Amino acid sequence: EVQLVQSGTEVKKPGESLKISCKGSGYTFTTYWIGWVRQMPGKGLEWMGSIYPPNSDTRYSPSFQGQVTISADKSISSAYLQWNSLTASDTAIYYCARNLPVPAAIERYYYYYMDVWGKGTTVTVSS
Amino acid sequence: SYELTQPPSVSVSPGQTARITCSGDALPKQYGFWYQQKPGQAPVLVIYKDTERPSGIPERFSGSSSGTTVTLTISGVQAEDEADYYCQSADSIDTVFGGGTKLTVL
Numbered sequence: 001e002v003q004l005v006q007s008g009t010e011v012k013k014p015g016e017s018l019k020i021s022c023k024g025s026g027y028t029f030t031t032y033w034i035g036w037v038r039q040m041p042g043k044g045l046e047w048m049g050s051i052y053p054p055n056s057d058t059r060y061s062p063s064f065q066g067q068v069t070i071s072a073d074k075s076i077s078s079a080y081l082q083w084n085s086l087t088a089s090d091t092a093i094y095y096c097a098r099n100l101p102v103p104a105a106i107e108r109y110y111y112y113y114m115d116v117w118g119k120g121t122t123v124t125v126s127s
Numbered sequence: 128s129y130e131l132t133q134p135p136s137v138s139v140s141p142g143q144t145a146r147i148t149c150s151g152d153a154l155p156k157q158y159g160f161w162y163q164q165k166p167g168q169a170p171v172l173v174i175y176k177d178t179e180r181p182s183g184i185p186e187r188f189s190g191s192s193s194g195t196t197v198t199l200t201i202s203g204v205q206a207e208d209e210a211d212y213y214c215q216s217a218d219s220i221d222t223v224f225g226g227g228t229k230l231t232v233l
Contacts, residue, residue, distance in 0.1 A: 111217035
């Protein structure tokens with residue numbers, strides 16, 4: 001069974017750093033991109049970025065570029081989402097998802113859709 | 128920034144057909160995808176590449192595309208279909224989600 005297992009709930013203070021994880025199993029981890037999606041309380045889904053574990057090629061949404069860091073360790077089939085300095089507006093559920101690339105309208109570019117999702121990691125940032 | 132526009136809510140009675148639309152200027156050139164999200168759960172892919180249904184998704188879920196609009200159709204709606212539904216596509220190269228539609232089964 002294909003699974004993405006995410007790390008547990010986090011409660012942090014503003015200014016603290018955080019790294020959450022997503023471990024893939026049941027498939028060849030290095031064959032697929034992994035993406036991260038944010039869902040703020042009571043709000044919709046937002047694509048944050050995606051990473052290709054074999055070479056750590058990473059694409060960020062313009063909205064999240066510079067705000068977070070996405071990384072991966074193919075040796076342990078894991079992807080990560082990291083913040084250097086959290087703020088209250090980072091309070092959300094963060095989902096990782098297996099990404100499949102789709103050719104974009106611009107040649108040699110791709111966008112992604114998500115065929116398998118993790119259960120989400122709840123991050124609360126409060127003083 | 129690019130937007131995919133969905134109606135905030137759709138209501139249908141059990142057994143009826145629900146249609147949820149998603150509009151975006153780039154949709155004639157990009158595929159549309161649909162996700163179902165029930166309260167407290169992660170999203171689930173229900174339609175990919177406009178019309179394809181993943182294995183395990185009931186046949187009552189179907190997708191279509193016409194011009195700048197993609198549509199998710201649920202035929203013979205059941206109580207268990209009550210959920211939020213999100214479309215997803217891309218502007219030129221960046222993955223984008225619609226704002227979501229809450230489907231209420233009356």
